[in-house]
Amino acid sequence: MDEKIYVLGSRDNVKEGILKIGRYYAIDGSLGSNVYLDALKPHVILICGKRGYGKSYTMATIIEEMAMLDDEIKRNIGIVIIDTLGIFWTMFFPNKKQEKELEKWRLQPKNFDITIFSSRENVEEYRKKGIDAKELLIKTSEIEQHHWTQLFGLSLKDYVMAVIGKAIQKMKGSYSINDLIKAIYDDSKADEKVKAVAENFLAIANSWNIFGKEGIGVKDIVKKGRISVIDLSPYGEEIKVVLLAIIAKKIFEERVKERKKYEEGLLTDSKIKEDVPITWLAIDEAHVFLPHEKNISKDVLIKQWMRQGRQPGVALILATQRPSSLDEEVLSHADIIISHRLTAQEDIDALNKVRPTYMHESIGDAVKRIGKERGVAVIIDDTSESMHVIKIRPRLSWHGGEEPSAKH
Ligand SMILES: Nc1ncnc2c1ncn2[C@@H]1O[C@H](COP(=O)(O)OP(=O)(O)OP(=O)(O)O)[C@@H](O)[C@H]1O
Ligand SMILES: [Mg+2]
Structure with a gap:
C-alpha cells in the first residue's frame, strides 16, 4: 500500500520533488511518520x-x-x-x-x-x-557606487566618493582597481588630498584580493x-x-x-x-x-x-x-x-507576531x-x-x- 504522505509547503501534496527531512516527534520522545518538504x-x-x-x-x-x-x-x-x-x-x-x-x-x-x-x-x-x-573573484566593473559606500562606511555625499564615482563612470568594459586608481590620478579637476584618500581606500580594497579585472560569473556558481x-x-x-x-x-x-x-x-x-x-x-x-x-x-x-x-x-x-x-x-x-x-x-x-490568525497555540x-x-x-x-x-x-x-x- 502506498504510504500516505503529507508534504509541507505544497498545496497539491505532490509525490515527487519532496525532501524527507525528518519524522514527527511526540513529547515523550517517540518518533512518528516521515515529514516531507516541497x-x-x-x-x-x-x-x-x-x-x-x-x-x-x-x-x-x-x-x-x-x-x-x-x-x-x-x-x-x-x-x-x-x-x-x-x-x-x-x-x-x-x-x-x-x-x-x-x-x-x-x-x-x-x-x-x-x-x-x-x-x-x-x-x-x-x-x-x-x-x-575556486578563487572567489568579483569583476571590479560589477561594484557600484553604493557597494563602495558600504565597504568603506562612506556616503554618496562625500568628496572622496564623488571622485571614485566619476572614475567609475569613465571606465569602459572590464577594468581592475589599479585602472580605477589611474583614472582618479588623471582627473585634473579633483583636489589632490581627496585623490590621495580615494587611492588609499582603493589600495585597501585591492589588498583583499576579491576584485579582479575578470571574475567568476553566475553560471560558474x-x-x-x-x-x-x-x-x-x-x-x-x-x-x-x-x-x-x-x-x-x-x-x-x-x-x-x-x-x-x-x-x-x-x-x-x-x-x-x-x-x-x-x-x-x-x-x-x-x-x-x-x-x-x-x-x-x-x-x-x-x-x-x-x-x-x-x-x-x-x-x-x-x-x-x-x-x-x-x-x-x-x-x-x-x-x-x-x-x-x-x-x-x-x-x-x-515569532509570536507571525501568523497569529490561524494558530491555535502561539509559536x-x-x-x-x-x-x-x-x-x-x-x-x-x-x-x-x-x-x-x-x-x-x-x-x-x-x-x-x-x-x-x-x-x-
Ligand atoms: N537533527 C539532529 N540529529 C542529531 N544531532 C543533531 C541534530 N541537530 C543538531 N544536532 C547536534 O547538535 C549540534 C549543534 O548543531 P548546529 O551546529 O546545527 O547548531 P546551531 O544551531 O547552528 O548553532 P550555532 O548558533 O552555534 O551556529 C550538532 O553538532 C549535532 O551534534
Ligand atoms: Mg550554526
Missing part, C-alpha cells in the same frame, strides 16, 4: 533557534535531501550556500561521527560533491583535501544539480555583505532572463536550454545580511528575492540565532518557519514545549496553515559546525 516550488524557509540546537545542521540536512532528488528534478535546481563561518566543506565527507544515530534511522553515512569558492589561501587548503575549489559553497569566513563583515549583495543580485537578474526565455519558448513552442537553473540560496547566520538597519544585501534579498522571487524561481533557506534581529519583513515572507529551541523572550515575541508556547533535544523543531507551514513538531533526521555527511571542546 522542493518543486520556490520557498522562503527560515530556520531559527538558540545556539547549538541544530540550525546549521538542519540547513545541511535539507540541502542533502535536495542533492539526492531524482536527476530529472535535480537538474532544474542549483544550490548555493553562503557559509559565513567556513563549516560546510565537511559535506564532502561522510558522517562517521554519528554512525550509531544514523543506524537508528536506517541511514548510512554519505559524502556529497561540492564546489567551494573562497580566498586564495582557502582554495589551496580545500584542494589539499581533494575538494573542488549556480550549476544544475550541484552544490556550491561560498565560504566567506576569511572576510570582514562589510565585505561579506557586499559580496552577497553582488552575487545575489546577479543570480536574480540571470533568473529573470531565464524565465523570459522560458516564457518565449512556451509561446513559440520551441525548446529552450536553461543555463541558470532555479536557485536555492542557503544563508547561515542570516542576521548579518538581513538586519533591521540599512544594509545593501538586505535590499537585494528583500526587494528582489523575497518580494518577487516566485516568478523568476529563486528560493531562500535562512538560518539565524536571533529572529528578533532580522528585518520584520523577513518573517512575513517566510512561508516555512523551522524553529529549534528558543529561550530569549524577544526572539519568542518576534512561542510550542517552542518552549519542545525541550532540550537537539534537532527537534516546531515547523509552521503557511501553505497548510498548520504547525508540527518534528525531529530532523541525522545528517549523512559530516557536520562541521560543532563547538570546540577544551577537552581535546
Whole structure:
C-alpha cells in the first residue's frame, strides 16, 4: 500500500520533488511518520533557534535531501550556500561521527560533491583535501557606487566618493582597481588630498584580493544539480555583505532572463536550454545580511528575492540565532518557519507576531514545549496553515559546525 504522505509547503501534496527531512516527534520522545518538504516550488524557509540546537545542521540536512532528488528534478535546481563561518566543506565527507544515530534511522553515512569558492589561501587548503575549489573573484566593473559606500562606511555625499564615482563612470568594459586608481590620478579637476584618500581606500580594497579585472560569473556558481559553497569566513563583515549583495543580485537578474526565455519558448513552442537553473540560496547566520538597519544585501534579498522571487524561481533557506534581529519583513515572507529551541523572550515575541490568525497555540508556547533535544523543531507551514513538531533526521555527511571542546 502506498504510504500516505503529507508534504509541507505544497498545496497539491505532490509525490515527487519532496525532501524527507525528518519524522514527527511526540513529547515523550517517540518518533512518528516521515515529514516531507516541497522542493518543486520556490520557498522562503527560515530556520531559527538558540545556539547549538541544530540550525546549521538542519540547513545541511535539507540541502542533502535536495542533492539526492531524482536527476530529472535535480537538474532544474542549483544550490548555493553562503557559509559565513567556513563549516560546510565537511559535506564532502561522510558522517562517521554519528554512525550509531544514523543506524537508528536506517541511514548510512554519505559524502556529497561540492564546489567551494573562497580566498586564495582557502582554495589551496580545500584542494589539499581533494575538494573542488575556486578563487572567489568579483569583476571590479560589477561594484557600484553604493557597494563602495558600504565597504568603506562612506556616503554618496562625500568628496572622496564623488571622485571614485566619476572614475567609475569613465571606465569602459572590464577594468581592475589599479585602472580605477589611474583614472582618479588623471582627473585634473579633483583636489589632490581627496585623490590621495580615494587611492588609499582603493589600495585597501585591492589588498583583499576579491576584485579582479575578470571574475567568476553566475553560471560558474549556480550549476544544475550541484552544490556550491561560498565560504566567506576569511572576510570582514562589510565585505561579506557586499559580496552577497553582488552575487545575489546577479543570480536574480540571470533568473529573470531565464524565465523570459522560458516564457518565449512556451509561446513559440520551441525548446529552450536553461543555463541558470532555479536557485536555492542557503544563508547561515542570516542576521548579518538581513538586519533591521540599512544594509545593501538586505535590499537585494528583500526587494528582489523575497518580494518577487516566485516568478523568476529563486528560493531562500535562512538560518539565524536571533529572529528578533532580522528585518520584520523577513518573517512575513517566510512561508516555512523551522524553529529549534528558543529561550530569549524577544526572539519568542518576534515569532509570536507571525501568523497569529490561524494558530491555535502561539509559536512561542510550542517552542518552549519542545525541550532540550537537539534537532527537534516546531515547523509552521503557511501553505497548510498548520504547525508540527518534528525531529530532523541525522545528517549523512559530516557536520562541521560543532563547538570546540577544551577537552581535546
Ligand atoms: N537533527 C539532529 N540529529 C542529531 N544531532 C543533531 C541534530 N541537530 C543538531 N544536532 C547536534 O547538535 C549540534 C549543534 O548543531 P548546529 O551546529 O546545527 O547548531 P546551531 O544551531 O547552528 O548553532 P550555532 O548558533 O552555534 O551556529 C550538532 O553538532 C549535532 O551534534
Ligand atoms: Mg550554526
